[in-house]
Amino acid sequence: MSRLLDALTRNRVWKSIVRHGYPDTNKNRTLLVFSNFFLHAHPVKARLRAFAFSRTLYLGGLSIGCFALLIITGTLLMFFYRPAVPQAYHDMKDIEFVVFTGMFQRNLHRWAAHAMVALVFAHMALTFYRKAYRPPREFNWVIGVLLFVGTVLLSYTGYLLPWDQLAYWAVTVGTNMAGATPFLGDWIKRLLLGAGRIGESTLIRFYVLHCVVLPLAVGFGIGLHIWRIRKDRGIYLPPRPGSVESSGDEPADEPTAMTFPHLLLREGVAGVALTLALSLGALLADAPLEDIANPDRTPNPAKSPWYFLGLQELLHYWRPSISGVLLPVLTLVALAAIPYFQINLDRRPLWESPRRRTLARLWAAIALLTALFWKSGAHPVWAIMVPLWGIGVVMSLGAFVQGKRGAARAIRERSLPFWIFTWFLVIVVVLTVVGTLFRGPGWSFVYPWRSGLYL
Amino acid sequence: MALVDDLEHPPTSQESARRRFLAAVGGGALGVGALGAAITTLRFIEPSVVYEEDKRIAVGRPEEIAVGTVLVLASGKVYLLRTEAGFIALSTVCTHLGCIVRPEAGSGGFACPCHGSRFRAEGTVRLGPAVRELRRHPISVEDGLLIVDAGAFTEDRAAFTVPA
Numbered sequence A: 001m002s003r004l005l006d007a008l009t010r011n012r013v014w015k016s017i018v019r020h021g022y023p024d025t026n027k028n029r030t031l032l033v034f035s036n037f038f039l040h041a042h043p044v045k046a047r048l049r050a051f052a053f054s055r056t057l058y059l060g061g062l063s064i065g066c067f068a069l070l071i072i073t074g075t076l077l078m079f080f081y082r083p084a085v086p087q088a089y090h091d092m093k094d095i096e097f098v099v100f101t102g103m104f105q106r107n108l109h110r111w112a113a114h115a116m117v118a119l120v121f122a123h124m125a126l127t128f129y130r131k132a133y134r135p136p137r138e139f140n141w142v143i144g145v146l147l148f149v150g151t152v153l154l155s156y157t158g159y160l161l162p163w164d165q166l167a168y169w170a171v172t173v174g175t176n177m178a179g180a181t182p183f184l185g186d187w188i189k190r191l192l193l194g195a196g197r198i199g200e201s202t203l204i205r206f207y208v209l210h211c212v213v214l215p216l217a218v219g220f221g222i223g224l225h226i227w228r229i230r231k232d233r234g235i236y237l238p239p240r241p242g243s244v245e246s247s248g249d250e251p252a253d254e255p256t257a258m259t260f261p262h263l264l265l266r267e268g269v270a271g272v273a274l275t276l277a278l279s280l281g282a283l284l285a286d287a288p289l290e291d292i293a294n295p296d297r298t299p300n301p302a303k304s305p306w307y308f309l310g311l312q313e314l315l316h317y318w319r320p321s322i323s324g325v326l327l328p329v330l331t332l333v334a335l336a337a338i339p340y341f342q343i344n345l346d347r348r349p350l351w352e353s354p355r356r357r358t359l360a361r362l363w364a365a366i367a368l369l370t371a372l373f374w375k376s377g378a379h380p381v382w383a384i385m386v387p388l389w390g391i392g393v394v395m396s397l398g399a400f401v402q403g404k405r406g407a408a409r410a411i412r413e414r415s416l417p418f419w420i421f422t423w424f425l426v427i428v429v430v431l432t433v434v435g436t437l438f439r440g441p442g443w444s445f446v447y448p449w450r451s452g453l454y455l
Numbered sequence B: 001m002a003l004v005d006d007l008e009h010p011p012t013s014q015e016s017a018r019r020r021f022l023a024a025v026g027g028g029a030l031g032v033g034a035l036g037a038a039i040t041t042l043r044f045i046e047p048s049v050v051y052e053e054d055k056r057i058a059v060g061r062p063e064e065i066a067v068g069t070v071l072v073l074a075s076g077k078v079y080l081l082r083t084e085a086g087f088i089a090l091s092t093v094c095t096h097l098g099c100i101v102r103p104e105a106g107s108g109g110f111a112c113p114c115h116g117s118r119f120r121a122e123g124t125v126r127l128g129p130a131v132r133e134l135r136r137h138p139i140s141v142e143d144g145l146l147i148v149d150a151g152a153f154t155e156d157r158a159a160f161t162v163p164a
Helices: A002-009 A012-017 A026-034 A059-078 A087-097 A102-129 A138-158 A165-179 A185-193 A200-231 A259-284 A306-315 A320-341 A355-375 A382-397 A406-413 A416-437 B013-045
Strands: A045-047 A256-258 B056-060 B070-073 B078-082 B087-091 B125-127 B139-142 B145-149
Touching: A002 A012, A026 A256, A026 A259, A045 A259, A059 A102, A059 A200, A059 A259, A087 A102, A102 A138, A102 A259, A102 A306, A102 A416, A138 A200, A138 A306, A138 A320, A165 A185, A165 A200, A165 A306, A165 A320, A185 A200, A256 A259, A306 A320, A306 A416, A355 A382, A382 A406, A382 A416, B056 B070
Parallel strands: none
Antiparallel strands: A045 A256, B056 B145, B070 B078, B078 B087, B139 B145
């Protein structure tokens, strides 16, 4: 065996490709990372604290893993898929029932897409809570927000392609939403549709966006995102107790470890675990495919995939120019602006200010917002008001609890932006859960334990 | 070829002014060119011809349609009502975001399966999020036949009556 290995590696061809020796010395391990195109995003040595699973939950890396799986499975699906009406739908049926392991590839593509949306969002939330957007990383946070938008757009353009009922009506609603944009609406809508209404020209447009434009844009964005992390000397690590935070070099006593084997091993294990988990999902659950698109009949209820049901729920309350354009755009702008206003960075606990006045202001603001969300829409927006009250109560506890440790201390020491961001996260989750489980025919409120699930 | 580094040999002020002028002209030309290319590309992507088929429906002789009748046309995308006042051709495309509304049991109106808007039988909004009532198609009479144009819309709110 070792002689076979020797025969393989001790010749001019091998040595011309891999221009260093076997990684059994630190010099060769250095060269392995340093001289390898595919590993050059890594430093030769990395800080040990950055390795820990608990620091990042590997959310960013797993998102990239999903993207890689999506590129592979997506390319395979392209061998059988024709973006035309009605061939597209028939090709989906072929992929499911005729193509060898076609069902598996399609399932893997779908579940990896869902996982990527969730992972990228979770990555953003954790980056906020870890305050990792601290200068000089402000713009990399903005790139991250744009990558989230790209991920969502990839998912959205992807699910028109099967040309089933879900596809058709999701795109009807989506393009009409884009059409509600002030001034530019009609033009944007025509640009997306390629015609006056959804049809073959829309399908080919979404196909090009999904298979070429958006993957290239997101792939480039990922490269930029990683490159900037590398230029900023790796991911953000909070200063260790006792050491002063400096913008320059790491303190000399920061423990590091060789990328080969330690970091590469962890990345490899995470990648394999992700692939296995998603493959298992693809074996156990089939991606939905509804009836062929029928422009004359909307399914009742017509539900988008889970990650858009929060938005669909919002559309139940306000007109599309507000729910579908203004609120999403404002949310994205607010997210992108977070690092530029040092939000949540100065760590001034809310309850440092005079307690009585803060309480009065807090509940005045909550009352005002309650009035706004009660009256401004077509229906009272419970999914936003109830989390508001819940967060308000938890926040107010900070004015009364005394403990010096654990939850009591945590509640007392949080800043206002921390609570606002948490409110935003809770709203996203509640809107999504309400849209997924509690909405039935005619978008009326149902209890899933009484009337079953409408998915 | 000799290269002159502007840091080692600073240009005279006259030469600087000349360079700034040339840079402005050159940069401006590049900018205009890029803008033109961008506009041309956008215009390329924008569809120039939109194919729309004739969607006129010949319903039948108006005198044979009794008052109170509701006819479902175009696979459910058009509801033709004959009221006391005359004919109304309602489009069932929701004015909110374009889903096809369905008759709602109980109310006699319509419900949208996508975002839950509710309309009354004659198309006015009963519950949001929709704010505009259901659109109407133009009706005409040709050769004694009632024609509903499902490809066009009318702002006319008066019911159609057959001219004497």
